[in-house]
Amino acid sequence: MISFRPTAEENRLLQTARDFAREQIRPQARLAEELRQVPQPLLHQASDLGFFLLELPEWMDGLEFPLTTQVQVLEELAYGDLGILQGFPGTADASSFFRLLSENPQIKNSQCSASGCGFGFLDAVSWTSEWGQSLRLERVAHGYELNGHSQPIRLAHQVAGIIACFRDEDGEWLVLLLHQSETPWTVLAGDIRLGLLAAGCGRISFDAVWVPEHAVLARGEEAQLLVEQALSRIYIRQAAAEVGLAKAALDYTVEYTAQRQAFGQPIAQFQGVSFLVADMEMEQRAVHHLVWRAAAATDLGQENAFQYALEAILRSHRAVSFVTNHAVQLLGGHGFVQEYPVEKWMRDAQAQVMLYGCESQFLNQLGERTVSGQNYNRSTLTVK
Numbered sequence: 001m002i003s004f005r006p007t008a009e010e011n012r013l014l015q016t017a018r019d020f021a022r023e024q025i026r027p028q029a030r031l032a033e034e035l036r037q038v039p040q041p042l043l044h045q046a047s048d049l050g051f052f053l054l055e056l057p058e059w060m061d062g063l064e065f066p067l068t069t070q071v072q073v074l075e076e077l078a079y080g081d082l083g084i085l086q087g088f089p090g091t092a093d094a095s096s097f098f099r100l101l102s103e104n105p106q107i108k109n110s111q112c113s114a115s116g117c118g119f120g121f122l123d124a125v126s127w128t129s130e131w132g133q134s135l136r137l138e139r140v141a142h143g144y145e146l147n148g149h150s151q152p153i154r155l156a157h158q159v160a161g162i163i164a165c166f167r168d169e170d171g172e173w174l175v176l177l178l179h180q181s182e183t184p185w186t187v188l189a190g191d192i193r194l195g196l197l198a199a200g201c202g203r204i205s206f207d208a209v210w211v212p213e214h215a216v217l218a219r220g221e222e223a224q225l226l227v228e229q230a231l232s233r234i235y236i237r238q239a240a241a242e243v244g245l246a247k248a249a250l251d252y253t254v255e256y257t258a259q260r261q262a263f264g265q266p267i268a269q270f271q272g273v274s275f276l277v278a279d280m281e282m283e284q285r286a287v288h289h290l291v292w293r294a295a296a297a298t299d300l301g302q303e304n305a306f307q308y309a310l311e312a313i314l315r316s317h318r319a320v321s322f323v324t325n326h327a328v329q330l331l332g333g334h335g336f337v338q339e340y341p342v343e344k345w346m347r348d349a350q351a352q353v354m355l356y357g358c359e360s361q362f363l364n365q366l367g368e369r370t371v372s373g374q375n376y377n378r379s380t381l382t383v384k
Contacts, residue, residue: 010069013073016049016173017076020051021035021050021079022074024042024080025085028042029084029344031346032081032087032197033083033197033344038180038198042060043082043089046090050063051077051190054074054100054375055099056068056095057099059108062098066299066316067236067295067296067298068292069298070240071236071239072293074237075241075247076244077244078240078248079245079247082202083195083197083199083348084198086198086199087155087200089155092120092155093121093154094119094121094162096233096234097163099233100226101217101220104217106217107175107217118159119159119163120155120156120158120159121164122164123161123164124164125166125173126357127169130283134139134148134149135166136148137151137169137211139168142213143211143212143215144211145209146210148205149206151355152201152203152355154196156200156203158187159180160180161178161180162177162178162185162204163217164179165179172219173218173219173223173224174219175218175219175223175227176211176216176217179215180252183206183209185205185206185209186205186207187337188203188205189202189235190205195346196348196351197356198352201351206362213362214378229306230243234323235309235313235356236291236294236295236309236312238352239287239290239309239312239313239316240291241352241354242319242349243287243288245320245349245353246316246319246323250277250280250284250323252318252342254277256331267330276326277330279370280326283318283323284323286315286335287318287319290312293308294309310366310369312381313357313362314362314363317357320349321349321350323349324345324349325349
Protein backbone atom coordinates (compact mmCIF):
# COMPACT_ATOMS: atom_id res chain seq x y z
CA MET A 1 0.00 0.00 0.00
CA ILE A 2 1.26 3.47 -0.84
CA SER A 3 -0.04 6.69 0.61
CA PHE A 4 -0.04 9.97 -1.29
CA ARG A 5 -0.38 11.91 1.94
CA PRO A 6 2.81 13.91 2.48
CA THR A 7 4.82 13.43 5.63
CA ALA A 8 5.54 16.32 7.99
CA GLU A 9 9.01 16.67 6.45
CA GLU A 10 7.52 16.71 2.94
CA ASN A 11 4.97 19.32 3.98
CA ARG A 12 7.76 21.59 5.21
CA LEU A 13 9.70 21.08 2.00
CA LEU A 14 6.64 21.74 -0.17
CA GLN A 15 5.82 24.91 1.73
CA THR A 16 9.40 26.08 1.30
CA ALA A 17 9.22 25.34 -2.44
CA ARG A 18 5.84 27.06 -2.69
CA ASP A 19 7.07 30.22 -0.95
CA PHE A 20 10.32 30.28 -2.91
CA ALA A 21 8.49 29.90 -6.25
CA ARG A 22 6.08 32.74 -5.56
CA GLU A 23 8.34 35.15 -3.69
CA GLN A 24 11.68 34.62 -5.47
CA ILE A 25 11.33 32.72 -8.76
CA ARG A 26 8.34 34.39 -10.41
CA PRO A 27 9.43 38.00 -9.74
CA GLN A 28 12.76 37.26 -11.50
CA ALA A 29 11.34 35.37 -14.50
CA ARG A 30 11.62 38.28 -16.94
CA LEU A 31 15.11 39.18 -15.72
CA ALA A 32 16.28 35.59 -16.23
CA GLU A 33 14.89 35.64 -19.76
CA GLU A 34 16.70 38.89 -20.56
CA LEU A 35 19.97 37.58 -19.12
CA ARG A 36 19.53 34.21 -20.88
CA GLN A 37 20.47 32.57 -17.58
CA VAL A 38 19.27 32.26 -14.01
CA PRO A 39 20.54 35.17 -11.87
CA GLN A 40 23.39 34.02 -9.65
CA PRO A 41 21.80 35.12 -6.34
CA LEU A 42 18.74 33.03 -7.16
CA LEU A 43 20.94 30.03 -7.99
CA HIS A 44 22.69 30.35 -4.64
CA GLN A 45 19.36 30.53 -2.80
CA ALA A 46 18.00 27.45 -4.61
CA SER A 47 21.21 25.57 -3.91
CA ASP A 48 21.13 26.43 -0.21
CA LEU A 49 17.54 25.16 0.00
CA GLY A 50 18.54 21.82 -1.53
CA PHE A 51 16.48 22.04 -4.73
CA PHE A 52 19.44 20.90 -6.86
CA LEU A 53 19.77 17.64 -4.91
CA LEU A 54 16.32 16.04 -5.16
CA GLU A 55 17.25 13.25 -7.60
CA LEU A 56 20.96 12.90 -6.91
CA PRO A 57 22.15 9.84 -4.92
CA GLU A 58 23.41 10.13 -1.38
CA TRP A 59 27.01 9.32 -2.34
CA MET A 60 26.99 12.63 -4.26
CA ASP A 61 25.58 14.34 -1.15
CA GLY A 62 22.17 14.31 -2.80
CA LEU A 63 18.80 13.91 -1.10
CA GLU A 64 17.75 10.87 -3.19
CA PHE A 65 14.05 11.59 -2.65
CA PRO A 66 11.41 9.22 -4.04
CA LEU A 67 9.69 10.43 -7.19
CA THR A 68 6.40 10.89 -5.35
CA THR A 69 8.11 13.61 -3.32
CA GLN A 70 10.06 15.08 -6.21
CA VAL A 71 7.05 15.60 -8.47
CA GLN A 72 5.33 17.68 -5.80
CA VAL A 73 8.39 19.90 -5.36
CA LEU A 74 8.91 20.27 -9.11
CA GLU A 75 5.27 21.24 -9.63
CA GLU A 76 5.65 23.99 -7.04
CA LEU A 77 8.91 25.32 -8.51
CA ALA A 78 7.56 25.28 -12.09
CA TYR A 79 4.51 27.17 -10.83
CA GLY A 80 6.95 30.02 -10.22
CA ASP A 81 8.60 29.80 -13.63
CA LEU A 82 9.48 26.82 -15.82
CA GLY A 83 12.26 28.67 -17.62
CA ILE A 84 14.12 29.30 -14.37
CA LEU A 85 13.53 25.74 -13.16
CA GLN A 86 15.05 24.37 -16.38
CA GLY A 87 18.05 26.61 -15.83
CA PHE A 88 18.76 25.09 -12.42
CA PRO A 89 21.82 22.83 -12.86
CA GLY A 90 20.81 20.23 -10.29
CA THR A 91 17.62 19.42 -12.21
CA ALA A 92 19.69 18.28 -15.20
CA ASP A 93 18.55 14.95 -16.61
CA ALA A 94 21.88 13.17 -16.14
CA SER A 95 21.13 13.00 -12.41
CA SER A 96 18.75 10.08 -13.06
CA PHE A 97 21.64 8.07 -14.52
CA PHE A 98 23.85 8.95 -11.55
CA ARG A 99 21.15 7.58 -9.28
CA LEU A 100 20.72 4.35 -11.22
CA LEU A 101 24.46 3.79 -11.65
CA SER A 102 25.50 4.45 -8.06
CA GLU A 103 27.63 1.31 -7.96
CA ASN A 104 29.36 1.94 -11.31
CA PRO A 105 33.06 2.78 -10.76
CA GLN A 106 33.24 4.95 -13.88
CA ILE A 107 30.45 7.14 -12.55
CA LYS A 108 32.02 7.37 -9.10
CA ASN A 109 35.35 8.38 -10.64
CA SER A 110 33.82 10.91 -13.03
CA GLN A 111 34.36 13.88 -10.69
CA CYS A 112 30.67 14.80 -10.75
CA SER A 113 29.86 17.80 -8.62
CA ALA A 114 27.29 17.60 -5.88
CA SER A 115 24.95 19.87 -7.84
CA GLY A 116 25.14 17.68 -10.93
CA CYS A 117 25.83 20.79 -12.98
CA GLY A 118 28.80 19.29 -14.78
CA PHE A 119 26.89 16.71 -16.85
CA GLY A 120 24.13 16.69 -19.42
CA PHE A 121 22.07 13.97 -21.07
CA LEU A 122 21.93 13.27 -24.79
CA ASP A 123 19.31 10.88 -26.14
CA ALA A 124 20.35 9.73 -29.62
CA VAL A 125 17.87 6.82 -29.68
CA SER A 126 14.42 8.26 -29.03
CA TRP A 127 14.81 11.32 -31.21
CA THR A 128 14.26 11.02 -34.95
CA SER A 129 15.73 12.89 -37.91
CA GLU A 130 12.63 15.10 -38.18
CA TRP A 131 13.98 17.04 -35.18
CA GLY A 132 17.25 17.80 -36.95
CA GLN A 133 19.41 15.26 -35.16
CA SER A 134 22.12 13.69 -37.30
CA LEU A 135 24.35 11.74 -34.91
CA ARG A 136 26.23 8.70 -36.20
CA LEU A 137 28.19 6.30 -34.01
CA GLU A 138 30.42 3.86 -35.89
CA ARG A 139 32.80 1.23 -34.54
CA VAL A 140 36.50 1.85 -35.25
CA ALA A 141 39.71 0.44 -33.84
CA HIS A 142 39.69 0.46 -30.03
CA GLY A 143 36.46 2.37 -29.77
CA TYR A 144 33.93 4.36 -31.80
CA GLU A 145 33.81 7.42 -34.02
CA LEU A 146 31.09 10.00 -33.38
CA ASN A 147 29.87 12.51 -35.98
CA GLY A 148 26.98 14.92 -36.36
CA HIS A 149 24.95 17.14 -34.07
CA SER A 150 22.35 16.42 -31.43
CA GLN A 151 18.89 17.69 -30.63
CA PRO A 152 18.92 20.74 -28.31
CA ILE A 153 19.76 19.91 -24.71
CA ARG A 154 19.57 22.01 -21.57
CA LEU A 155 22.60 23.76 -20.07
CA ALA A 156 24.63 22.90 -23.17
CA HIS A 157 27.32 25.54 -22.50
CA GLN A 158 27.81 24.49 -18.89
CA VAL A 159 28.41 20.77 -19.21
CA ALA A 160 31.89 19.28 -19.05
CA GLY A 161 30.52 15.77 -19.51
CA ILE A 162 27.60 14.04 -21.17
CA ILE A 163 25.82 10.75 -20.57
CA ALA A 164 24.61 9.66 -23.98
CA CYS A 165 22.58 6.72 -25.25
CA PHE A 166 23.11 5.42 -28.78
CA ARG A 167 22.48 2.51 -31.09
CA ASP A 168 25.50 1.75 -33.28
CA GLU A 169 25.42 0.69 -36.92
CA ASP A 170 24.67 -2.90 -35.83
CA GLY A 171 21.72 -1.81 -33.70
CA GLU A 172 23.43 -2.47 -30.38
CA TRP A 173 22.36 -0.22 -27.49
CA LEU A 174 25.14 1.74 -25.81
CA VAL A 175 25.28 4.15 -22.88
CA LEU A 176 28.40 6.31 -22.98
CA LEU A 177 30.07 8.65 -20.53
CA LEU A 178 31.69 11.43 -22.56
CA HIS A 179 34.17 13.96 -21.16
CA GLN A 180 34.85 17.08 -23.20
CA SER A 181 38.55 16.85 -22.41
CA GLU A 182 38.65 13.38 -23.98
CA THR A 183 35.88 13.55 -26.61
CA PRO A 184 35.76 17.25 -27.56
CA TRP A 185 32.59 18.81 -28.94
CA THR A 186 31.29 22.23 -29.83
CA VAL A 187 27.97 23.84 -28.89
CA LEU A 188 25.65 25.22 -31.54
CA ALA A 189 23.64 27.82 -29.66
CA GLY A 190 20.38 29.54 -30.46
CA ASP A 191 18.30 26.58 -31.63
CA ILE A 192 15.50 27.33 -29.18
CA ARG A 193 14.69 31.04 -29.37
CA LEU A 194 11.03 30.81 -28.51
CA GLY A 195 11.04 29.99 -24.80
CA LEU A 196 13.06 28.54 -21.91
CA LEU A 197 15.63 31.20 -22.68
CA ALA A 198 17.24 30.91 -19.23
CA ALA A 199 17.85 27.17 -19.68
CA GLY A 200 20.92 27.55 -21.91
CA CYS A 201 19.69 25.22 -24.65
CA GLY A 202 22.01 24.31 -27.51
CA ARG A 203 22.99 21.48 -29.83
CA ILE A 204 26.09 19.37 -29.25
CA SER A 205 28.20 18.89 -32.39
CA PHE A 206 30.84 16.19 -32.94
CA ASP A 207 33.31 16.12 -35.82
CA ALA A 208 35.02 12.73 -36.22
CA VAL A 209 35.45 12.41 -32.45
CA TRP A 210 37.03 9.20 -31.20
CA VAL A 211 35.25 7.59 -28.26
CA PRO A 212 37.38 5.06 -26.32
CA GLU A 213 36.03 1.70 -25.19
CA HIS A 214 36.30 2.67 -21.53
CA ALA A 215 33.64 5.34 -22.12
CA VAL A 216 30.99 2.60 -22.42
CA LEU A 217 28.89 2.38 -19.25
CA ALA A 218 26.54 -0.32 -20.51
CA ARG A 219 25.77 -2.14 -23.73
CA GLY A 220 23.15 -4.46 -25.22
CA GLU A 221 20.14 -5.41 -23.12
CA GLU A 222 21.71 -3.93 -20.00
CA ALA A 223 21.99 -0.56 -21.74
CA GLN A 224 18.44 -0.76 -23.09
CA LEU A 225 17.04 -1.46 -19.63
CA LEU A 226 19.13 1.34 -18.10
CA VAL A 227 17.89 3.83 -20.69
CA GLU A 228 14.26 2.80 -20.13
CA GLN A 229 14.58 3.19 -16.37
CA ALA A 230 16.33 6.56 -16.66
CA LEU A 231 13.87 7.88 -19.24
CA SER A 232 11.00 6.86 -16.97
CA ARG A 233 12.38 9.06 -14.24
CA ILE A 234 13.21 11.92 -16.63
CA TYR A 235 9.78 11.86 -18.27
CA ILE A 236 8.00 11.85 -14.92
CA ARG A 237 10.04 14.73 -13.55
CA GLN A 238 9.52 16.77 -16.71
CA ALA A 239 5.81 15.97 -16.79
CA ALA A 240 5.54 17.23 -13.21
CA ALA A 241 7.19 20.50 -14.20
CA GLU A 242 4.69 20.86 -17.05
CA VAL A 243 1.83 20.28 -14.61
CA GLY A 244 3.17 23.14 -12.49
CA LEU A 245 3.31 25.47 -15.48
CA ALA A 246 -0.22 24.50 -16.55
CA LYS A 247 -1.48 25.15 -13.00
CA ALA A 248 0.11 28.61 -13.02
CA ALA A 249 -1.54 29.49 -16.33
CA LEU A 250 -4.90 28.10 -15.17
CA ASP A 251 -4.88 30.02 -11.88
CA TYR A 252 -3.91 33.26 -13.60
CA THR A 253 -6.67 32.81 -16.19
CA VAL A 254 -9.30 32.08 -13.55
CA GLU A 255 -8.36 35.22 -11.62
CA TYR A 256 -8.27 37.38 -14.77
CA THR A 257 -11.61 36.20 -16.17
CA ALA A 258 -13.27 36.65 -12.77
CA GLN A 259 -12.16 40.30 -12.63
CA ARG A 260 -12.45 41.32 -16.29
CA GLN A 261 -15.81 42.93 -16.99
CA ALA A 262 -17.81 42.91 -20.23
CA PHE A 263 -21.44 43.93 -20.71
CA GLY A 264 -21.77 44.56 -17.00
CA GLN A 265 -20.55 41.19 -15.72
CA PRO A 266 -17.31 39.21 -15.31
CA ILE A 267 -16.38 37.43 -18.54
CA ALA A 268 -16.05 34.19 -16.56
CA GLN A 269 -19.84 34.10 -16.41
CA PHE A 270 -20.15 33.75 -20.18
CA GLN A 271 -20.48 30.14 -21.30
CA GLY A 272 -17.83 30.46 -23.98
CA VAL A 273 -15.32 31.40 -21.32
CA SER A 274 -16.48 29.22 -18.42
CA PHE A 275 -16.67 26.07 -20.57
CA LEU A 276 -13.13 26.61 -21.81
CA VAL A 277 -11.79 27.28 -18.32
CA ALA A 278 -13.45 24.05 -17.17
CA ASP A 279 -11.71 22.15 -19.99
CA MET A 280 -8.39 23.69 -18.98
CA GLU A 281 -8.90 22.66 -15.36
CA MET A 282 -9.79 19.07 -16.31
CA GLU A 283 -6.73 18.76 -18.55
CA GLN A 284 -4.44 20.00 -15.79
CA ARG A 285 -6.00 17.84 -13.09
CA ALA A 286 -6.03 14.68 -15.25
CA VAL A 287 -2.34 14.88 -16.09
CA HIS A 288 -1.56 15.69 -12.44
CA HIS A 289 -3.01 12.30 -11.50
CA LEU A 290 -1.19 10.53 -14.34
CA VAL A 291 2.11 11.93 -13.11
CA TRP A 292 1.46 10.76 -9.56
CA ARG A 293 0.48 7.31 -10.78
CA ALA A 294 3.67 7.03 -12.83
CA ALA A 295 5.81 8.28 -9.93
CA ALA A 296 4.26 5.79 -7.50
CA ALA A 297 4.67 2.89 -9.95
CA THR A 298 8.35 3.80 -10.48
CA ASP A 299 9.04 4.08 -6.75
CA LEU A 300 7.46 0.65 -6.26
CA GLY A 301 9.47 -0.87 -9.12
CA GLN A 302 6.39 -1.99 -11.05
CA GLU A 303 6.88 -3.50 -14.49
CA ASN A 304 4.48 -1.07 -16.12
CA ALA A 305 6.29 2.03 -14.80
CA PHE A 306 7.71 2.97 -18.20
CA GLN A 307 4.26 2.62 -19.76
CA TYR A 308 2.86 5.02 -17.18
CA ALA A 309 5.77 7.43 -17.68
CA LEU A 310 5.10 7.54 -21.43
CA GLU A 311 1.43 8.21 -20.81
CA ALA A 312 2.27 10.97 -18.32
CA ILE A 313 4.71 12.83 -20.58
CA LEU A 314 2.42 12.52 -23.61
CA ARG A 315 -0.61 13.86 -21.77
CA SER A 316 1.41 16.55 -20.00
CA HIS A 317 2.71 17.79 -23.38
CA ARG A 318 -0.87 18.05 -24.60
CA ALA A 319 -2.17 19.62 -21.40
CA VAL A 320 0.51 22.29 -21.01
CA SER A 321 0.10 23.31 -24.65
CA PHE A 322 -3.70 23.38 -24.38
CA VAL A 323 -3.82 25.33 -21.12
CA THR A 324 -1.17 27.93 -21.97
CA ASN A 325 -2.49 28.50 -25.50
CA HIS A 326 -6.01 29.11 -24.23
CA ALA A 327 -4.75 31.27 -21.38
CA VAL A 328 -3.36 33.63 -23.99
CA GLN A 329 -6.63 33.54 -25.93
CA LEU A 330 -8.78 34.23 -22.88
CA LEU A 331 -6.73 37.27 -21.95
CA GLY A 332 -7.43 38.71 -25.40
CA GLY A 333 -4.97 41.39 -26.46
CA HIS A 334 -3.42 41.34 -22.99
CA GLY A 335 -2.36 37.74 -23.60
CA PHE A 336 0.31 38.88 -26.07
CA VAL A 337 1.68 41.73 -23.93
CA GLN A 338 4.80 41.13 -21.85
CA GLU A 339 3.31 42.90 -18.85
CA TYR A 340 1.25 39.74 -18.43
CA PRO A 341 3.04 36.40 -17.86
CA VAL A 342 0.86 34.13 -20.01
CA GLU A 343 2.62 34.87 -23.30
CA LYS A 344 5.92 33.76 -21.75
CA TRP A 345 4.29 30.65 -20.32
CA MET A 346 2.96 29.75 -23.75
CA ARG A 347 6.43 30.17 -25.29
CA ASP A 348 8.04 28.15 -22.52
CA ALA A 349 5.46 25.39 -22.97
CA GLN A 350 6.17 25.11 -26.70
CA ALA A 351 9.93 25.02 -26.11
CA GLN A 352 9.49 22.38 -23.40
CA VAL A 353 7.49 20.16 -25.72
CA MET A 354 10.16 20.52 -28.42
CA LEU A 355 12.89 19.71 -25.91
CA TYR A 356 11.37 16.51 -24.54
CA GLY A 357 10.00 14.60 -27.50
CA CYS A 358 7.26 14.85 -30.05
CA GLU A 359 3.76 13.41 -29.71
CA SER A 360 4.20 10.94 -32.59
CA GLN A 361 7.28 9.48 -30.89
CA PHE A 362 5.38 8.71 -27.69
CA LEU A 363 2.29 7.47 -29.54
CA ASN A 364 4.45 5.05 -31.56
CA GLN A 365 6.04 3.68 -28.41
CA LEU A 366 2.72 3.38 -26.59
CA GLY A 367 1.07 1.77 -29.60
CA GLU A 368 3.82 -0.81 -29.99
CA ARG A 369 3.72 -1.71 -26.32
CA THR A 370 -0.07 -1.90 -26.27
CA VAL A 371 -0.28 -4.15 -29.33
CA SER A 372 2.49 -6.43 -28.07
CA GLY A 373 1.11 -6.49 -24.52
CA GLN A 374 4.54 -5.47 -23.21
CA ASN A 375 4.43 -4.27 -19.61
CA TYR A 376 0.71 -3.67 -19.89
CA ASN A 377 -0.41 -5.48 -16.77
CA ARG A 378 -2.42 -2.69 -15.18
CA SER A 379 -2.01 -3.53 -11.53
CA THR A 380 -3.93 -1.31 -9.16
CA LEU A 381 -2.35 0.93 -6.53
CA THR A 382 -4.09 0.93 -3.17
CA VAL A 383 -4.33 4.54 -2.07
CA LYS A 384 -5.17 5.71 1.43
